[in-house]
Structures are given as structure tokens and as C-alpha cells.
Amino acid sequence: MTISTTSSTGTTGSTSGSTRPAGADSLRSSRRSRVVWLLVVVGVLACVAVSSLVLGSRQVGWGDIVAGVTGHDTTIAEAAVAKRVPRTVLAMVVGAALGLAGAAMQGVTRNPLADPGILGVNMGASLAVVTGIAWFGLSGAQSFTWVAITGAAVTAVFVYAVASMGRGGPTPLKLALAGTATTAAFSSFITAVVLPRGDIADSVRSWQIGGVGGATFDRILPVVPFLVVGLLVSVVSARGLNSLALGDDVAAGLGERVAIARGSAALGAVVLCGAATALAGPIGFVGLVLPHVCRLLVGIDHRWLLPFSALTGACLLTVADVVGRVVARPGELDVGIITAIIGAPFFIYIVRRQKVRAL
């Protein structure tokens, strides 16, 4: 056996000179299929966005929709549509943030069960905001976001530390258990904080289950910078996540600074979770489900996986919101309830399918 090519300057040896290098074809074809999937997902997202404007507890005609979108709200139907515009944007933005954060978290922890909801990060953000409202008179989207991100970060560190205790380090199940226990505890704390406060109970309750119903652009805009920062940090971390997927030792051998790679990806995820929770309350399962679906579509390269998880996250949360509006006419179901209905069986499926080995 001989080694045909050796230098990195690109001289080709006898085998690879005449034929195309092995593996290159498959890399090329997978790139093509990824582009096709990208078009499909963008198309679905467009359809979902339109349906989110069209469907609702009030039925409207096409004329009302055009009028509502272009800023007219003289009739009730037009006003209903106009209200659905920021709501659709919010669902898409929050869904994208959660999908992206979930994919990043699964990469950072090499844990197929990682999700901003399951790891307790969203509930931590939520507890921080509720405490801020009840005890410190917190108000305004921007201060909500700072507080939520801080709560998310503290919770992420806490849950990871708890799961790391004992033998074997932070295994997938230990992380999920630590996160779920933390979620339950924080949820009780929130109830304890809110219950004696009749004055804030209503505003906190709708926000806390996870709602996009009260969306206005005034609430969304201040949070956008945070989302952009979280998005950029996450995307820059994608290559590091690819190395981390091979285990810390191999990653270090490939020249990855493991602690920095893990830290930056986690930071991006935490910022996204905090911002998403500040906007819409703690919504679970979006970040759990979609990275798994996207891995089937585009493979395990995080440079594709993260954007796809964001796009499909936007689709899922918008669909969940539309479904919530339609199934309970004339009332509405909160979007967090719909994602839980979709996500909980999926969680069980993942646990059963792969006996929860590390990613």
C-alpha cells in the first residue's frame, strides 16, 4: 500500500490525479440537496406567514388582508388583520430564536434532549422577569430582556453544574432531569411570587404560559438587537460545535479551544433564550424537536443545522400560534400549550429511540 499524495500544496498522485477524489462527489450532492431543502423551508415559511395573517378567530376576506397589511384598520376585519401582522412577526422571531438556541444547546452539551425549555433556561429567564415585575417594579421590553438573559445564564450554569455532579459528568439524562427539576421548582416559585399579587397576576399569567397574542411592534423592536447578537454569536460558533461533536479531546487535537468554543455557543443560546422569553414567555419544545428534524434534512454540519433550525423554528411556532387561534374559536389557546402538545410525545420518542446516548 502506498500513500499517493502527501504534500499540502496540492500535488496529485496516481490515484487521485486520474479520477475525482473519493468523497468529493458525496459532499457536492449533499450540498445540492441542502439548497433544495432551503428553498422548501423558505417556501413553507412564506405559506405559514400568509396563513397566520388569514386565519384567526375572526374570519376575514382577502380585501381585508391587503388593507390590514398595508396599514388600514377602518373596519373590524381590517383591524384584526393589522393586529395579526406584529403577532406573526413575533411568532417567527421567537420560534427562530428558540430553534436556533435548541440546536446550539444540543451541540454544546452533546445531548439529544437539550432544549431551552427542558434544561430550565426559559423558566429561569421567566422567574427573573416575574421577580423583577413583582418586587422591583420592572417594566419595559428592554429591561425585561436584560433581566431575562441574566436569569437564563444563571440557570444554564446552575443546571449544568448540578448535572455535572457525581460520576460520569453531565450525561444526557442527568442534564434533562436537573433541568426538569429546576423548571418545576422555578414554576412553583413563580406561582408563589405571583399568587399574593392580584395586581400583576393577569399580566404575568398570559405572558408566563407563553403567549404571542399581545404582540405590538413597540414590544418587539427593543429586543431585536439582542436577537441579532445572539444569532451572530451562534452562527460564528457553528464551526466550533462541529469540532465539539467529535468529543473534547479530538476537538482540542483539531486546534479548537474547547472552553471558548463551548462558552461562545452557550452564550449565543442563552441570549436567544432570554430574548425569546422576554418577548413571549417560556415556550418549550421548539428547540427540542426541530434540530432533530433538521439533522435528517441537512445532516449534522452545524453551519447548516443552526440556520435550518431557526427557519423551521419560525415555521413551527407560527403554525402553533395559528392552530391555537383556530381550534378554540372564538377563544384562543396559548402557543406554549400547542408546542407542548406537539413536543411532549416527541420527547418520549427520542428517549425511546436512541436510549439517549450522547450525540
Next chain:
Amino acid sequence: MTTDHRLVAQQLTLGYRERTVIEGLDLEVPPGQITAIVGANACGKSTLLRSLSRLLAPTHGQVLLDGKQVHRLPAKELARTLGLLPQSPIAPEGIAVSDLVGRGRTPHQGMFSRWSSDDDVAVAAALDATQTAELADRPVDELSGGQRQRVWIAMALAQQTDLLLLDEPTTFLDVSHQVEVLDLLTDLNRSRGTTIVMVLHDLNLAARYADRLIAIAGGTVHSSGEPRDVLTEDMVRAVFGLDSQIITDPTSERPLMLPLGRHGVVGSTADGRRSQ
């Protein structure tokens, strides 16, 4: 083609928390050769390899690559010179062979740079050398243990480093795959001049394939040098606490260690005492 990168350990002390595993160890890796580190279980040979490959920072002393401390070198720069294959590495679920081997190109790529034709060539050469080209599209999960190990070595080859450190590359492989892997590493050493350092469990395979043995005992180097000088009955007794007989392997003219247990040796009695 030979490389002349010098990897040296000076007064190296290594440990986890308060437990010291290696103490005051000096070591020089001969460039362009195959070095095998041998020793009893838990003697610190894997710990030593981890430190040589910058995974573990020393408590005292230093590891120098061409006179510079490996722990201070920029991570990517180091990864273009020194490659590393840990014991039983994990492949992410569903990753294809060509994809995994391509990850070996990471240190040669910038933050946003695209896959280059150099990368194609390096991956093809690595698949070729390890005879894994026909597996290129298969998921790594579906491969046998021997195939999987060849794929991981292909990833390390794609990294195109002049030094390659491997922690027990033959673990969990049956004897034919062990020989296959060691043959492959020898090819690599002979044709590219890659300096190879590996921890090996099997003394006889180590003696056959390595140019140089380093025996570790009591947290430091017991002996090092050519296999015929290192693999002696005294060394086996001191390092492994085992009586043995060393003969010359007729197929390789390298030393061959025959363990003398209490049973299974001509002249041993029923209660396992040897009559002499």
C-alpha cells in the same frame, strides 16, 4: 522525507487534583521514528500522552515542541504540526465517513474559508491510504470496529501533521485488525516520515513495530531505547511484576516476551508452583 520537529518533555510532573501520576519525567521523542510507550495499567502512560498532546497541562515541568511550550502555542498552529487520536473517540450519530475524515482539515481552514481543492486532495489521500475510500458515503455508526479505527486514522492523516500521537490505537480490535492498523501507521512513517508516538498495551506488537520503546513505571521512565535493549526479563519484572522469558522472534528478529504464569508452562505443577 523526514521531519525534524522535536517533542521533548522536561521534568514533567502530571496529576489530577492531588494525585500525582507522573513525577519529574524527562523524555525526548526521536523525530521520524515510531515510539511506543508501554507500562502497566494505571502507570500514567495515557496521562503522559495527553500531556504531550497538550490535553493536560503539567503541574510542574514542561512539554516543548521545537523549543516552545505546547500549552502556549496557538491551538490551530499546533494542530497543523501535532495530530492526536484519543482512545475510543466518539463519532456523532449519522456522520458519513468522508465528512468525518474532512473534519481533519479544520486546522487548515480559516473562520469563513470554503472547502478548498487542497482539502479534497488531502481527504482523498487519507481515504486512499487507509483503504476506506469505498466506505466514503457510509455512516460511521454502521462500520465494524476495525473499519471505524481506520476511518479515525484517516481523519488524523487528513490533518497532515508531522507528528501523530495515538492512545492505544489497537484497543478493542481483533489481532488481524491490530496488525492492519500498525502496518498502516508504519506505512505512514516510512513514506511521509511522520513521527509517531503511541501508547500500546501489547508488548510484543510494540517491540515489533516500534523503533523505540519507552517503559513507564513508578511515575517516570524506567527504560527507553531500541526494543532489544528495553524489552528484557528484568524490565518486565520491574514494570509489570511478571516473570517472563524473552526470545528472539524468528519472523522479525525482534524480542518476543513469553509470560511465565503459574499455569500453562511446561513443568508447572497442579498447584501452580514451578518445579525447577
